[in-house]
Amino acid sequence: MLITENLTRNFLMATTVQENKILILATESCAYPGADSVGQAHSSYPANTYILRVRAPVMFPERFYLDCFKKGISGIIIMSCGEECPYEGAYHAMAKRIDRVYQMMKKLDIDIRRLRITAICTVCNRPFLKEVNMMNDIVQELGPPVLKESQPPVTEQEPA
Amino acid sequence: MTDPKKMKKNKEKSEKIGVYICYCGGNISDHVDVEKVREAAEKFPGVAVARTNSFMCSDPGQELIIEDLKNGVVDRVVVASCAPSLHENTFRSAITRAGANPYIYDHANIREQVSWVLHGDKATYKAEKLVAAATGKAGLLEPLDPIRVNARKHATVIGGGIAGLKAARVLADRGLEVVLIEKTPFLGGNAAGLDTVAPLGEQCSALIAELAKGVLEHTAITVLTRSEVVGFNGYVGNYNLQVKTTLSSSSAFDKAAGHVVPFEGDNADTPTEQNVKTGAVVLATGFRSYQPKTGEYGFDDHREVLTLPEFIKQLSEVNCSGDILELNGRKIRAMAVIHCVGSRQIPGIHEEDENGYLNEYCSRTCCSSILHAANTVKEQFPKTNIYDLYRDIRTYGRGQEELYDRAARNRVVFLRFEAGNSPTVSANDDGSDYALKVTIEDGLTFSEEIEVPVDLVVLATGMEAGDVSDLVSMMKLPVGTDKFLQEVHPKLAPVEMSVSGIFLAGTAQAPMNISEACNGAAAAAVKTASLLSKGYLELDPYVAAVDQDLCRGTGACVDACLADGALEMIDAETENGTEKKARVVPALCLGCGACVAVCPTGAIDLKGWSLKQYEAMVDMIVADELIDI
Numbered sequence: 001m002l003i004t005e006n007l008t009r010n011f012l013m014a015t016t017v018q019e020n021k022i023l024i025l026a027t028e029s030c031a032y033p034g035a036d037s038v039g040q041a042h043s044s045y046p047a048n049t050y051i052l053r054v055r056a057p058v059m060f061p062e063r064f065y066l067d068c069f070k071k072g073i074s075g076i077i078i079m080s081c082g083e084e085c086p087y088e089g090a091y092h093a094m095a096k097r098i099d100r101v102y103q104m105m106k107k108l109d110i111d112i113r114r115l116r117i118t119a120i121c122t123v124c125n126r127p128f129l130k131e132v133n134m135m136n137d138i139v140q141e142l143g144p145p146v147l148k149e150s151q152p153p154v155t156e157q158e159p160a
Numbered sequence: 161m162t163d164p165k166k167m168k169k170n171k172e173k174s175e176k177i178g179v180y181i182c183y184c185g186g187n188i189s190d191h192v193d194v195e196k197v198r199e200a201a202e203k204f205p206g207v208a209v210a211r212t213n214s215f216m217c218s219d220p221g222q223e224l225i226i227e228d229l230k231n232g233v234v235d236r237v238v239v240a241s242c243a244p245s246l247h248e249n250t251f252r253s254a255i256t257r258a259g260a261n262p263y264i265y266d267h268a269n270i271r272e273q274v275s276w277v278l279h280g281d282k283a284t285y286k287a288e289k290l291v292a293a294a295t296g297k298a299g300l301l302e303p304l305d306p307i308r309v310n311a312r313k314h315a316t317v318i319g320g321g322i323a324g325l326k327a328a329r330v331l332a333d334r335g336l337e338v339v340l341i342e343k344t345p346f347l348g349g350n351a352a353g354l355d356t357v358a359p360l361g362e363q364c365s366a367l368i369a370e371l372a373k374g375v376l377e378h379t380a381i382t383v384l385t386r387s388e389v390v391g392f393n394g395y396v397g398n399y400n401l402q403v404k405t406t407l408s409s410s411s412a413f414d415k416a417a418g419h420v421v422p423f424e425g426d427n428a429d430t431p432t433e434q435n436v437k438t439g440a441v442v443l444a445t446g447f448r449s450y451q452p453k454t455g456e457y458g459f460d461d462h463r464e465v466l467t468l469p470e471f472i473k474q475l476s477e478v479n480c481s482g483d484i485l486e487l488n489g490r491k492i493r494a495m496a497v498i499h500c501v502g503s504r505q506i507p508g509i510h511e512e513d514e515n516g517y518l519n520e521y522c523s524r525t526c527c528s529s530i531l532h533a534a535n536t537v538k539e540q541f542p543k544t545n546i547y548d549l550y551r552d553i554r555t556y557g558r559g560q561e562e563l564y565d566r567a568a569r570n571r572v573v574f575l576r577f578e579a580g581n582s583p584t585v586s587a588n589d590d591g592s593d594y595a596l597k598v599t600i601e602d603g604l605t606f607s608e609e610i611e612v613p614v615d616l617v618v619l620a621t622g623m624e625a626g627d628v629s630d631l632v633s634m635m636k637l638p639v640g641t642d643k644f645l646q647e648v649h650p651k652l653a654p655v656e657m658s659v660s661g662i663f664l665a666g667t668a669q670a671p672m673n674i675s676e677a678c679n680g681a682a683a684a685a686v687k688t689a690s691l692l693s694k695g696y697l698e699l700d701p702y703v704a705a706v707d708q709d710l711c712r713g714t715g716a717c718v719d720a721c722l723a724d725g726a727l728e729m730i731d732a733e734t735e736n737g738t739e740k741k742a743r744v745v746p747a748l749c750l751g752c753g754a755c756v757a758v759c760p761t762g763a764i765d766l767k768g769w770s771l772k773q774y775e776a777m778v779d780m781i782v783a784d785e786l787i788d789i
């Protein structure tokens with residue numbers, strides 16, 4: 001009974017595909033191996049999470065985050081190394097940038113809870129799961145972002 | 161690379177991406193419909209072929225990629241399999257073997273981040289998305305050349321215990337110059353206090369003397385005792401260590417019987433500091449013995465309660481005949497040994513230390529060591545009764561189980577307790593002249609409560625991580641939840657650390673016995689030697705690059721750059737005359753991308769991890785219509 005229900009729900013979700021997508025920018029030296037360690041422990045977490053391996057999230061300009069929301073990403077979690085960042089000064093510079101992104105999000109009426117910055121280490125399984133579940137609750141509550149000014153996203157990708 | 165035409169050409173998207181999806185022998189295919197992912201991938205933009213294999217990392221799996229590259233079917237490669245940390249290098253070298261550039265490859269992690277955390281349709285959908293994202297990036301990948309840096313054929317070993325001595329000797333035998341840094345005046349470390357050792361009963365002092373001789377006599381090894389690393393910078397192949405040698409004389413340290421003192425009497429009249437230029441570092445900083453808390457099994461409350469190292473020391477000094485052991489003039493008619501003291505602690509059962517820590521791991525050496533000690537006693541003093549109170553007997557490895565059999569034959573009496581119901585040690589009040597009483601609910605006799613009067617209790621104390629917090633913060637070393645230094649991967653990269661050019665030897669990494677510490681040390685030394693032996697290293701070319709056409713010379717990147725000297729403004733001759741342009745100094749660039757975020761024209765980007773590639777990945781993730789469900 002439960003199985004059939006799940007299958008139907010999965011199928012519906014897969015066909016309607018309006019998934020509330022969460023983008024996770026995970027540092028290659030801390031958070032990305034951290035996510036792998038969650039996998040090694042076979043702990044499940046929401047499926048709508050897409051983890052991109054990054055060297056340091058400091059490389060992303062303000063517009064990258066806004067573009068993601070415009071493209072339909074519902075939530076973004078930056079999982080950095082925090083104070084353990086191998087690039088001295090990078091964390092600080094990134095944190096300042098994210099403050100500016102929050103200001104811009106407010107102007108565009110994007111709920112700032114959609115963007116979170118957190119530190120995840122290589123063995124931080126519990127904090128990883130907590131962050132992901134928390135963001136999932138938020139995006140389930142908010143749904144995909146609707147932008148005030150409906151600029152088209154800067155997509156180069158054409159459907160096949 | 162700086163030829164603008166060439167850059168433009170390279171930026172054209174590849175239309176010949178090959179996608180190779182792994183079953184991982186069921187690890188992936190039990191949860192992800194791999195063939196469905198392949199069908200979907202065939203329709204992604206730019207994809208020429210999509211193939212599957214039971215084990216992509218196997219030779220036949222790699223051969224698929226090599227054949228397609230050789231036949232010109234593909235010019236970009238996406239592998240969808242386990243975490244990239246495991247096999248990125250495998251696939252890069254397969255691509256190189258096919259005669260292609262190893263940087264034309266990207267990876268989709270569909271095991272650790274999909275099949276191991278999700279089941280059913282959701283897993284297949286997510287795998288498709290991750291493969292789609294990887295093809296988005298792969299289409300924009302350019303061939304890159306690794307950065308070549310000179311590497312010093314010189315290695316530094318920190319710690320002069322068994323592992324450090326072994327590592328130093330193996331390194332020197334491989335043709336490297338070696339500096340061995342030991343903070344005490346002695347060589348041999350913790351093993352120097354062990355007298356004879358399990359499983360074979362060799363004299364440990366002889367083992368140490370032999371290892372130390374091999375080190376001290378080798379002309380390529382410089383031994384610095386009473387020395388510590390106080391400064392650290394540089395990068396793999398070219399590290400600089402600031403090493404301080406202090407005045408403190410040997411008497412400031414506890415010398416154990418088995419220690420070797422290389423420079424006795426030489427108390428270096430002035431503290432000195434020197435710079436050691438080295439290519440790589442082997443960490444052999446060892447462990448520290450667990451010190452029981454006051455009252456833990458009567459420790460500190462009763463002088464008849466000893467730790468295992470204390471007992472081993474006293475036993476080695478015994479000079480009595482007869483069939484009953486005598487320690488410090490006291491006859492030991494009966495003694496109890498208790499296993500797992502300070503090891504295998506369980507949340508909710510054992511008391512945390514002041515920082516909320518528990519030693520949840522097994523110390524791996526105490527079972528063998530305490531049974532070896534018990535046999536030593538019983539075989540010399542058969543009338544001394546020994547009660548062995550254990551949770552589990554973990555005498556793993558060759559020749560070790562025999563210690564248990566021998567103890568049983570020697571009439572050691574075994575009693576078993578549960579973690580949540582530890583035995584107690586108290587003053588004996590039964591009127592006899594035994595000092596102590598041990599009480600246990602014995603699992604081997606249906607939890608019968610047994611009281612044993614004894615003259616001595618020995619606690620099989622385990623190992624804790626040594627305090628190397630200064631090295632950890634200086635070198636940015638990863639530490640496990642058990643506080644020991646952590647390797648990259650317990651199976652696939654067992655002596656490597658995530659900091660390139662730093663290796664692990666011996667118990668700095670985890671509890672291990674002497675054989676295992678020597679194995680680890682030899683492995684670390686050979687890894688180090690093979691890293692440095694060419695005299696140069698090839699580093700990943702993930703550095704910033706400026707598109708001169710787009711650069712308007714604002715200098716924003718230079719202000720944002722985190723590395724001194726990695727970015728500079730130059731006067732460039734262009735068709736508009738002399739213009740200011742940014743230029744990257746690749747050897748100094750960290751590849752962090754701080755510059756990428758601030759460039760107003762997008763002229764600067766990171767090679768191999770470009771912003772444009774990330775944008776393409778996001779596009780593929782949101783492009784639902786691409787996915788054929």
Ligand SMILES: Cc1cc2nc3c(=O)[nH]c(=O)nc-3n(C[C@H](O)[C@H](O)[C@H](O)COP(=O)(O)OP(=O)(O)OC[C@H]3O[C@@H](n4cnc5c(N)ncnc54)[C@H](O)[C@@H]3O)c2cc1C
Nearest residue numbers: 319321322323343349350351358446447529666667673674
């Ligand atoms: C009670 C007990 C009994 C044991 N019995 C046996 C046995 O019977 N058989 C067996 O095979 N194994 C036994 N072992 C295990 C054995 O002791 C270890 O495997 C071995 O000592 C590990 O050697 P190591 O070089 O890794 O570490 P260590 O012996 O701890 O050596 C580390 C060295 O590094 C130095 N050092 C630390 N930090 C620094 C720093 N920052 N700078 C410079 N130098 C530094 C230390 O001074 C020390 O000399 C036993 C262990 C214990 C605790």
Ligand code: SF4
Nearest residue numbers: 500503523524526527
């Ligand atoms: S080796 Fe034996 S005594 Fe030591 S922690 Fe493991 S089980 Fe306990």
Ligand code: SF4
Nearest residue numbers: 721749750752753755
């Ligand atoms: S990538 Fe980092 S270190 Fe390199 S030039 Fe840019 S800011 Fe400087």
